[in-house]
Amino acid sequence: MMDKIAQYKNGLLERFLHYVSFDTQSKIGAKVSPSSAGQLKLAKHLQQELFALGLQDIEISKNAVVTAFLPSNVSPKMPTIGFVAHLDTSPQCSGKHVRPEVIENYRGGDIALGLGDEFISPVYYHFLQKLVGKTLIVPDGNTLLGADNKAGIAEIMTALCYLKENNIPHCNIRVAFTPDEEIGLGMDFFPTEKFQCHWAYTVDGGEVGELEYENFNAAKAVVTIYGRNMHTGTAKNIMVNALTLACEFQQGFPAQEVPEKTDGRQGFFHLESFVGDVEKVELHYLIRDFDRVNFEQRKAFLSMLVVDFNRKKRLRRKAEIVMQDNYYNMYDTIRKVPAAVHLADTAMKKCGIEPLHKPIRGGTDGAKLAEKGIACPNLFTGGYNFHSKHEFITLEGMMDSVKVIAKIAELAIKIS
Ligand SMILES: [Zn+2]
Structure with a gap:
């Protein structure tokens, strides 16, 4: 042959x-x-x-x-x-x-x-x-x-x-x-x-x-965090800076579970983009895991982060999350x-x-x-x-x- x-x-x-x-x-x-x-x-x-x-x-x-x-x-x-x-x-x-x-x-x-x-x-x-x-x-x-x-x-x-x-x-x-x-x-x-x-x-x-x-199970999520803008000269006790809040929110993720620190069969959360200003920030995430159960847990973890954040911050406008599965x-x-x-x-x-x-x-x-x-x-x-x-x-x-x-x-x- x-x-x-x-x-x-x-x-x-x-x-x-x-x-x-x-x-x-x-x-x-x-x-x-x-x-x-x-x-x-x-x-x-x-x-x-x-x-x-x-x-x-x-x-x-x-x-x-x-x-x-x-x-x-x-x-x-x-x-x-x-x-x-x-x-x-x-x-x-x-x-x-x-x-x-x-x-x-x-x-x-x-x-x-x-x-x-x-x-x-x-x-x-x-x-x-x-x-x-x-x-x-x-x-x-x-x-x-x-x-x-x-x-x-x-x-x-x-x-x-x-x-x-x-x-x-x-x-x-x-x-x-x-x-x-x-x-x-x-x-x-x-x-x-x-x-x-x-x-x-x-x-x-x-x-x-x-x-x-x-291959990975894959989902994406967008978390939107709202602030309140005010002239910086008169902002005391009034301004809510969505950028600062978003940085704080991001600290809630496990620091090691990111693409740059994982390989083989390890999954991750990836902050793909961070866009916004004092009024509003959008955080775009990719969620990846080979194991379906872990994958669902990762999504649940992210949803809980938003719930906890809202409970802790008591903002007038709550943070929102939209999540979508891409492939399995x-x-x-x-x-x-x-x-x-x-x-x-x-x-x-x-x-x-x-x-x-x-x-x-x-x-x-x-x-x-x-x-x-x-x-x-x-x-x-x-x-x-x-x-x-x-x-x-x-x-x-x-x-x-x-x-x-x-x-x-x-x-x-x-x-x-
Ligand atoms: Zn190809």
Whole structure:
């Protein structure tokens, strides 16, 4: 298998380089979906490619969600596995006029990006030392590369191509390419009813071997504290300074439970913004925890802080809190389908890759799919430094991803 699949390396590179030429940066606050026109262009291109590949039920929604089906070549009764990747790139860094450079046989040391002064160096990025001899694909220092997540799309496409052209026995496969993942809206218009599968994988992770199936439970909260303004010359016993009150309120949080002092599976409260004046202050918080019970306790803690504050201060206008859940830990769905993780583990090992299980200190489209009842762990793409001008990927890592995707589809026929 490995020899045949190796022939797909050039095709994979070509596909990837073509996809990154589409500017698909998503836009925060856009009133339309998808949030940028480039995403629909890429979606239409992928639709053509899927058609040429001979997939079935190819559909593209007006929101640029592309779905397609490759029936099993063994039996229609085989399990159905989904593969998902997103069309957009991060709003944090330009994805327009991406000019990728392919560096064969990386010799180690600094890599200058384009003609500017941006460079990537093993001094900052220790993992570069492990990549000597590999083929690196880097941007020119003006944009991100777009490996997040066009590498995922190229890898899924290449795996489909390999399975189909070589008539490798495989399960039923559904694919979906979704818009606006980076702005958290990727699953808002997802046609779940058309994406029936036993479980799915997003191909949206980082270095080779990464396998993620736990993410934060996430909520946000806004606490509003009111004061009373007065000329500072005549303020005695009259002025109530909302800024001072807000500083005091903030002291009520456990000082160690913040993003800058936590990692691994630890949760936190994050004061994201503090805006206002003497009259009124808004404190914006993010609440994160892997454990659902702890997560609920964190929210209750914050609500109690506001209650206690109001009791203690006896202000004419009470402090208010508005809280909203954003997404939940996908593990609550995945633990009911342990085969989803087991199959990915087995596929990686058969490809000679050691799986690296990691909790995601964030959310993914997979978390939203899990809420819709589809277990959806996240597989590696082989990329590094996402959302940045220093983003890059190795061609070998991308090939590893193609092998793992194909292997999952092959091994799935043995599950009944
Ligand atoms: Zn991504």
